[in-house]
Amino acid sequence: MRYINQLPESAKHDEITQTHRKLQTWVNQNKKGFLRYRNPYEGLRQFPAKFVNCDSDWVTIGAEEELTNTERQEVESHLQTFIPWRKGPFSVFGVDVDSEWQSQRKWQRLVDFLPDMEGKIVADIGCSNGYYMFRMVPHKPKIVIGFEPSVQHYYCFKALNSMAGIENLHIDLLGVEHLSLFPECFDVLFLMGIIYHRSSPVECLRDIFSSLRPGGTLILESQALPGESEIALFPEKTYAKVPGTYFVPTGNCLKNWLKRAGFKDIDIFCQHPMSSIEQRRTDWMSFESYADFTDPADSGKTIEGYPAPDRVFIRARKK
Ligand SMILES: C[S@@+](CC[C@H](N)C(=O)[O-])C[C@H]1O[C@@H](n2cnc3c(N)ncnc32)[C@H](O)[C@@H]1O
Secondary structure (H helix, E strand, O other): OOHHOOOOOOOHHHHHHHHHHHHHHOOOOOOOOHHHHHHHHHHHOOOOOOOOOOOOEEEEEEHHOOOOOOHHHHHHHHHHHHOOOOOOOOOOOOOOOOOEEEEHHHHHHHHHHHOOOOOEEEEEEEEOOOHHHHHHHOOOOOOOEEEOOOOOHHHHHHHHHHHHHOEEEEEEEEOOHHHHHHHOEEEEEEEEHHHOOOOOOHHHHHHHHHEEEEEEEEEEEEEOOOOOOOEEOOOOOOOOOOOOOOOOOEEEHHHHHHOOOOOEEEEEEEEEEEOOOOOOOOOOOOHHHHHHHEOOOEEEEEOOOOOOEEEEEEEEOOO
């Protein structure tokens, strides 16, 4: 956890260290569920890349000619152990990992609305395999800390970055619920694809507000209901087949939540309908995807009969 010394004094250094150690003791056990991801990570870290490019849609780690065919096959088979690949795309020593989500589209929608990140402390909460963290690199942040409690995604990022060797990108097995250990720590915080999974979304936004430094910026992205009204849907069990979905707000409802949490300068800078162009089945994610989550007879409805989701993007500031 090399990031600890880079945090401001306001961070609860001792508690972060204790939490980190506890989680490391847990994940370092020699249990099948951990080894299935730790072993490919150990395998992939033997291949440090010379060429790395985070500035294009396909995050590129290693050029094809850096490895022999046998080595490339080894890399490919390790990468396959992280299937399903949700976020990407990545190109790793010439192996093209076409993920379920075309995450570059989300990045393209928000990149023009980012604050200056040069020299800044950035957090990506629920960072998955770190696709967006890699895309932040050309913006020259001081550090980016990815919070990610999923062991699969955690090791997937570690594997990718052990090859890419980008020293200011960090990940820890933390969740949004650990933000109280980081008071007034972050200049920029990304919360994307998370808020509708929280049973108390306003509490979550208050925690985020507290973890931002004065003048800090939140980039929030969420599933949203279409329309202008100020409402949120609370599904009985699932929304678009996804369990663990609590409140799906309209953009204006989300704005109201942010206001109540203390944010200022709240700007909805993009809203668009979801589609199966953006989230789809690929060779690297062979399970159900967006097309299976909507009503085959009416693309405006989810399979449960709720309005089909938009995605909404908001930038908000802590004064
Ligand atoms: C829908 S994905 C969004 C991933 C990415 N932020 C994006 O926008 O594409 C939700 C992510 O949050 C992670 N997650 C699950 N529980 C979490 C928690 N309590 N705190 C933070 N992240 C969590 C999941 O493992 C997953 O990587």
